[in-house]
Amino acid sequence: MSAKKSFPLRIDPKLYEILERWAADEFRSVNSHLEYLLRDAASKAGRLPGGRYPPPESPPSSDTN
Template identity: 75%
Template sequence: MSQKKKFLLRIDPKLYEALEGWAADEFRSVNTHIEFLLREAVRKAGRLPSKTGAKKENQNSEKEEE
């Protein structure tokens, strides 16, 4: 199993409460949900390394939309 990077995150209490409720709705911990949201944002931005070539497919579909 790979090691996970640990770091301190300071976050507004109201934002944390919103994330806490959202995470509960998705049956995730807040930590796991934040990681999920960050991974999705990075993937959508095309910045997550891909083993399957999904990044290239995403870039091609973006070019087709233009």
């Protein structure tokens, strides 16, 4: 696995609470969910070289089919 860049992030506490709940719903940590959201936005904006970035591992499906 490649090294990850660390940096401080200031964020509104209410927004962080929203991200915490959203990340929990997706079975991710807040950090990995933020990275997922940023990667998805960069991909949709055509900012990633070579097209789509490989998606992170998906959480287990709750589908019972």
